[in-house]
Each structure stands twice: as structure tokens, then as C-alpha cells.
Amino acid sequence: MxxxxxxxxxxxxxxxxxxxxxxxxxxxxxxxxxxxxxxxxxxxxxxxxxxxxxxxxxxxxxxxxxxxxxxxxxxxxxxxxxxxxxxxxxxxxxxxxxxxxxxxxxxxxxxxxxxxxxxxxxxxxxxxxxxxxxxxxxxxxxxxxxxxxxxxxxxxxxxxxxxxxxxxxxxxxxxxxxxxxxxxxxxxxxxxxxxxxxxxxxxxGRVRLRDLDPVGVVLLGLGIVALLLPFVQSQQWSGNGKWLMLPVAAALLALFLFWERRCSRRGFQPVVTLSLFRVRSYWLGCLLILLYFAGFTSIFFITTLYLQVGLEYTALQAGIAITPFALGSGLAAGTGGRLVSRFGRPLVVVGLGMVAAGLAFTALAVHLVPGTNAGWAMAPPLLLAGLGSGLVIAPNQTLTLSEVPVHTAGSAGGTLQTGQRVGSAVGIAAVGAVFFAQVGPDGWATAYDHGLIVSVAFVVAALIAAVADVAAGHRQARKGGGPATD
CATH class of the missing domain: 1.20.1250.20 (MFS general substrate transporter like domains)
Known part of the structure; x- marks a missing residue:
């Protein structure tokens, strides 16, 4: 057989x-x-x-x-x-x-x-x-x-x-x-x-439509779009009425959670298996990566605009300027994968600290070396941030899924990836709103500075989630308990 x-x-x-x-x-x-x-x-x-x-x-x-x-x-x-x-x-x-x-x-x-x-x-x-x-x-x-x-x-x-x-x-x-x-x-x-x-x-064979949870997908999508709208349309949508979309988003996301629980109780497959979030390492890992993707994906968005429109770099020059981050991430990813089993979540904490420091130094470089030489000045701190990023993404995925029951591994991995993409969408909306609000009155350098502050704030929030997981693990170890499995 x-x-x-x-x-x-x-x-x-x-x-x-x-x-x-x-x-x-x-x-x-x-x-x-x-x-x-x-x-x-x-x-x-x-x-x-x-x-x-x-x-x-x-x-x-x-x-x-x-x-x-x-x-x-x-x-x-x-x-x-x-x-x-x-x-x-x-x-x-x-x-x-x-x-x-x-x-x-x-x-x-x-x-x-x-x-x-x-x-x-x-x-x-x-x-x-x-x-x-x-x-x-x-x-x-x-x-x-x-x-x-x-x-x-x-x-x-x-x-x-x-x-x-x-x-x-x-x-x-x-x-x-x-x-x-x-x-x-x-x-x-x-x-x-x-x-x-x-x-x-x-x-x-055949699949039933309800097994794809179309209602859950629609509710989650509408909730996220309602959350993004006031930020993305902040320049085009004048007045404070746009912020009424936030309670609408909260209501839609609450309805999504209610629907997902209902699906689980009735034996249908929800788009998000909520029982997975009883595992501490899983829900903290999902929160961490959502916040991290909100911070690091928005960096490329505002950096290319600042370099090409603000400093009049060509597309190729801008591409070269932001390549150090990607190279650093690629170089460190293999190392992170090898070290995660030895160091665990503290490795992710170190990586997030490097990313936050790299982005802060990038903002400082723009101030210290203004004008067309800013791209060169940004390269070392972006390399540092990229090296840190390589110690975050793959190790966090390994740790987040480590205590998940095998029979829910597919759903757990899919939910984790969904959090990454939703985090990217939220981060681009929030950082972009701050960036474009500053371009007109204060210029591109100030706009870039403000955008980076928001990006760093997302990364620091992810760092807090990682530290919380480490602290919870230490408390559990002192009590003599094994890893949580439920």
C-alpha cells in the first residue's frame, strides 16, 4: 500500500x-x-x-x-x-x-x-x-x-x-x-x-464551494479594504469623514471572526483556522510577521520614489541604490535557516534590532549626506537592515510553525503567508499616506524621513512581539513546563 x-x-x-x-x-x-x-x-x-x-x-x-x-x-x-x-x-x-x-x-x-x-x-x-x-x-x-x-x-x-x-x-x-x-x-x-x-x-475530484469559504474571503477582503481606504485616499478624500471607514473596517473584521467561528462549529473549513491561535508561538509569530512586512515592504516603495522623483535618479541608479538591502537579506537567509534551531526566537530579536537600526541610520544618512550622494550614503545602513531581514523571515516561519499540529500545517502555513501579504498592503497604505502628506509642504527629504519613521515603528512593534515570545518562553521554562501544543 x-x-x-x-x-x-x-x-x-x-x-x-x-x-x-x-x-x-x-x-x-x-x-x-x-x-x-x-x-x-x-x-x-x-x-x-x-x-x-x-x-x-x-x-x-x-x-x-x-x-x-x-x-x-x-x-x-x-x-x-x-x-x-x-x-x-x-x-x-x-x-x-x-x-x-x-x-x-x-x-x-x-x-x-x-x-x-x-x-x-x-x-x-x-x-x-x-x-x-x-x-x-x-x-x-x-x-x-x-x-x-x-x-x-x-x-x-x-x-x-x-x-x-x-x-x-x-x-x-x-x-x-x-x-x-x-x-x-x-x-x-x-x-x-x-x-x-x-x-x-x-x-x-470535485470541491464544494463552501469548502473554499467564499463568504470568509469576501468579509476579510472588505474589512482590509475599508481599513486601507482612508490612508490610501487621504490626499484625494478631503475632510474627516474618511476616518468613519475605520469603525466600518472593525465591524467587518468582527463579522469575519464570527463567521469563521460559525464555520468551525458546523464542521466547514474556514479560510482561517482560529483554533491555531491558541498556540502562543503561532499567534505571536503571525503578529510579528504581519507587522514586519508592513514595515520592510514599504521601504522600497518610498525609497524608489524619493530617489527617482526627489533626487532625479534614473531607474537603474535607484535599483542599484536599494540592492544592498536585497543582497544582505539573501546572504543572511541561509545563515538564519541554519542557526534558528540553535538560538530560537532570540535570533529573530537580533534580526529585528538590526533592521530597526539599519533603517534609523538610513534616515540619518539622508540628513548627513543630502542631495545626489544620498544613494551612496544609504547603502551601508540598508545592507545592515537587509542582513537583519535575513535573520527574520525564514527563522520566524520555522519557529511559528514548530508547535502547530501536523494535520493543520497546510492551513497554518497559508494563514502565515496571508498575514505577510495583508501586512504589506497595510504598511504601504500607512507609510504612503504619511509620505505623500509631507511631499508638498516640506519636500522629498522630509517626506522620506517621516515615512521611514513609520516603517521603523512597524519593525519595532514586531520586535516587541518577538521579545514577548522570548519572555513567555523563559517563564514557561522556569515553571518546568514543555512547549505549548494547544
């Missing part, structure tokens, strides 16, 4: 699964590249489409939010209907929406296309990890996940540089379109290869 369940182990030398992994890695590279590459294109989009500040924020926040909301339902859909089928559908949608983004004639068109692109990314991403688990066993699985982690780091590191090169080659006015068009040949090749190489999902 066990031999029938794990056919790849009976044919270990078969190279097919490694070629299939290559398809998965290219698709993952595309979806993650579209997070970092678009940041450096924002000033070009602003000029080319005469885009208001609020729409620039939605270009990033909308993608992150749609991506996050569809992660968990897409994972369930792939398990039920076939991962290859959902993977290919997501690739087709991602390729078509990338073409729509590149062809956009106005900012509303671009924002809607980015939302669709985010949905497609949400369809693809959970299939990658599920396919790796399906195709590989033992050490091979660890090697495959390690390769995927490397791709994640590379996509983040090369995004700003690739975006800068494309815009430099195609021109500032229309070059941003090629940031999206670059996905088209990759997408077409991936679809063709996925049809040939990816395996079917054993026991795939």
Missing part, C-alpha cells in the same frame, strides 16, 4: 521531477519578482499614465492584498481539483493579466489588472509548495525547498536591478510597460512545460 502511495520513491533516478521543479521555480520567480520589480517602475508609471499617489499605492497594495486573500482557498482548490490544473490556470491568468498591465491606458486599468494579477499569484504560490511535497521525499524534499528558498531570495535581489535595466533600455515614459511584458515569454513557456511535466494530484 505504501509503495502505491509514493511512486517517486520507487523510481528515484527519474529526472522528470527535477524538470517539473524547474517549472515551479520559474513560476514562483515570476510571481515574487512582480513584488520587487514594480517598485522601481513607480515613478515611470507616475509619469507615463499621470497616475495620482493613491493609485500608485493601490498598484502595490492591491497586488499584495489579492495575492494574500486567495492563498488558502487556492491551496484547497488545488488539493481537491488537481494542483497541475490550478497551477496552469493561475499561470494563464498571470500571463494575461501581465499583458493587461503592460497595455494599460490609465491608472484605473492598471490597478484592476494588478488585482487580477494578484489573484493569479495567489493561485500559483500554494501549488508550488504542495507539488514539492508531492514529488519529493526525504533529503530530496529538503533540497527542493532549499532551491525554492534561493529563488525567493534571487527574485527579491534582482527585481530592482532588472526593472531599472528595462526602463533604462525602453525609456522613462514607456519603459514601465516592459516590467510587465517580461512575464509573457516566461509565462507561455511555463504553461507549455507544466502541461507536459507536472504530475496529476492523486485522488483529485
Amino acid at each position: 505504501s509503495q502505491q502511495q509514493h511512486p517517486p520513491e520507487a523510481h528515484e533516478p527519474d529526472p522528470q521531477r527535477w524538470r517539473a521543479l524547474g517549472v515551479c521555480l520559474v513560476a514562483g520567480f515570476m510571481t515574487l519578482l512582480d513584488v520587487s520589480i514594480v517598485n522601481v517602475a513607480l515613478p515611470s508609471i507616475r509619469t507615463g499614465l499621470d497616475t495620482p499617489e493613491s493609485d500608485l499605492q493601490w498598484v502595490l497594495s492591491g497586488y499584495a492584498l489579492a495575492f494574500g486573500l486567495f492563498l488558502i482557498p487556492a491551496g484547497r482548490l488545488g488539493d481537491a481539483r488537481g494542483r497541475r490544473t490550478v497551477f496552469i490556470a493561475g499561470l494563464v491568468l498571470f500571463t494575461l493579466s501581465s499583458a493587461a498591465c503592460g497595455a494599460a491606458q490609465n491608472s484605473t486599468w492598471l490597478v484592476v489588472a494588478r488585482l487580477v494579477q494578484g489573484v493569479a499569484g495567489g493561485l500559483i504560490s500554494p501549488q508550488i509548495s504542495a507539488l514539492i511535497q508531492q514529488m519529493f521525499r526525504g533529503r530530496e524534499r529538503g533540497r527542493a525547498f532549499g532551491m525554492f528558498g534561493t529563488v525567493v531570495g534571487i527574485s527579491t535581489a534582482v527585481g530592482p536591478l532588472l526593472g531599472g535595466l528595462l526602463i533604462q533600455a525602453a525609456g522613462h515614459q514607456e519603459g514601465w510597460r516592459w516590467v510587465f511584458y517580461v512575464n509573457l515569454p516566461l509565462g507561455v513557456v511555463c504553461v507549455l512545460l507544466a502541461r507536459r511535466l507536472l504530475p496529476d494530484t492523486p485522488h483529485a
Whole structure:
């Protein structure tokens, strides 16, 4: 019976699964590249489409939010209907929406296309990890996940540089379109290869709509959008009436929690398994990463605008200037993965402290070295922040999921990723609102300074959550208790 369940182990030398992994890695590279590459294109989009500040924020926040909301339902859909089928559908949608983004004639068109692109990314991403688990066993699985982690780091590191090169080659006015068009040949090749190489999902069949929890997805999405609106539209929406959206957001999110509890009681699968939050390390880890993503993803947003619009850097120069953060993160990620089992949550505390210090020194560098040399002055502190970031993301994921029961591991991982994307959307909205409020009266340097303060505040809040987890662990150890499992 066990031999029938794990056919790849009976044919270990078969190279097919490694070629299939290559398809998965290219698709993952595309979806993650579209997070970092678009940041450096924002000033070009602003000029080319005469885009208001609020729409620039939605270009990033909308993608992150749609991506996050569809992660968990897409994972369930792939398990039920076939991962290859959902993977290919997501690739087709991602390729078509990338073409729509590149062809956009106005900012509303671009924002809607980015939302669709985010949905497609949400369809693809959970299939990658599920396919790796399906195709590989033992050490091979660890090697495959390690390769995927490397791709994640590379996509983040090369995004700003690739975006800068494309815009430099195609021109500032229309070059941003090629940031999206670059996905088209990759997408077409991936679809063709996925049809040939990816395996079917054993026991795939039909799925009930209620198992995807569409009501939960809609309530969570509406609640987050209501939360973002007054911040993203702060410059366009005059008066204090916009802040009434905050109690509306609170009501929608409360209704979401009520619905999720109701689903659990009735035996349906909720989009978020609330019982997971009884595990201290899990809920603190989820809170930590939500706050951290709110802080660190917003850095790229305001830094590229400051460099390109405020200091008149080219897209390529701006891409080079922010690359130290991505390089530092990529270099430290492997080290963090090796050290987390030895040092635990204190390693994350050290990483968050490095990020907060790096961002604070970046703000100081802008003051000490104003003007066009600011990009050079920012490089060392951004490298420090990036090295710290590498000690946060992967180690936190390992620690957050360490005490989760195995039968809920899929839902727990999906919820954690959803928190990352929601945190990105919230951070870009909040930091962007502060940044654009200061641009007019006080200039770009002051706006950048204020934006960084908000980013640092999010990172410090994440640091407090990490310290709280360490302190709780020490208290539990003094009492002689084992790790919490419920």
C-alpha cells in the first residue's frame, strides 16, 4: 500500500521531477519578482499614465492584498481539483493579466489588472509548495525547498536591478510597460512545460464551494479594504469623514471572526483556522510577521520614489541604490535557516534590532549626506537592515510553525503567508499616506524621513512581539513546563 502511495520513491533516478521543479521555480520567480520589480517602475508609471499617489499605492497594495486573500482557498482548490490544473490556470491568468498591465491606458486599468494579477499569484504560490511535497521525499524534499528558498531570495535581489535595466533600455515614459511584458515569454513557456511535466494530484475530484469559504474571503477582503481606504485616499478624500471607514473596517473584521467561528462549529473549513491561535508561538509569530512586512515592504516603495522623483535618479541608479538591502537579506537567509534551531526566537530579536537600526541610520544618512550622494550614503545602513531581514523571515516561519499540529500545517502555513501579504498592503497604505502628506509642504527629504519613521515603528512593534515570545518562553521554562501544543 505504501509503495502505491509514493511512486517517486520507487523510481528515484527519474529526472522528470527535477524538470517539473524547474517549472515551479520559474513560476514562483515570476510571481515574487512582480513584488520587487514594480517598485522601481513607480515613478515611470507616475509619469507615463499621470497616475495620482493613491493609485500608485493601490498598484502595490492591491497586488499584495489579492495575492494574500486567495492563498488558502487556492491551496484547497488545488488539493481537491488537481494542483497541475490550478497551477496552469493561475499561470494563464498571470500571463494575461501581465499583458493587461503592460497595455494599460490609465491608472484605473492598471490597478484592476494588478488585482487580477494578484489573484493569479495567489493561485500559483500554494501549488508550488504542495507539488514539492508531492514529488519529493526525504533529503530530496529538503533540497527542493532549499532551491525554492534561493529563488525567493534571487527574485527579491534582482527585481530592482532588472526593472531599472528595462526602463533604462525602453525609456522613462514607456519603459514601465516592459516590467510587465517580461512575464509573457516566461509565462507561455511555463504553461507549455507544466502541461507536459507536472504530475496529476492523486485522488483529485470535485470541491464544494463552501469548502473554499467564499463568504470568509469576501468579509476579510472588505474589512482590509475599508481599513486601507482612508490612508490610501487621504490626499484625494478631503475632510474627516474618511476616518468613519475605520469603525466600518472593525465591524467587518468582527463579522469575519464570527463567521469563521460559525464555520468551525458546523464542521466547514474556514479560510482561517482560529483554533491555531491558541498556540502562543503561532499567534505571536503571525503578529510579528504581519507587522514586519508592513514595515520592510514599504521601504522600497518610498525609497524608489524619493530617489527617482526627489533626487532625479534614473531607474537603474535607484535599483542599484536599494540592492544592498536585497543582497544582505539573501546572504543572511541561509545563515538564519541554519542557526534558528540553535538560538530560537532570540535570533529573530537580533534580526529585528538590526533592521530597526539599519533603517534609523538610513534616515540619518539622508540628513548627513543630502542631495545626489544620498544613494551612496544609504547603502551601508540598508545592507545592515537587509542582513537583519535575513535573520527574520525564514527563522520566524520555522519557529511559528514548530508547535502547530501536523494535520493543520497546510492551513497554518497559508494563514502565515496571508498575514505577510495583508501586512504589506497595510504598511504601504500607512507609510504612503504619511509620505505623500509631507511631499508638498516640506519636500522629498522630509517626506522620506517621516515615512521611514513609520516603517521603523512597524519593525519595532514586531520586535516587541518577538521579545514577548522570548519572555513567555523563559517563564514557561522556569515553571518546568514543555512547549505549548494547544
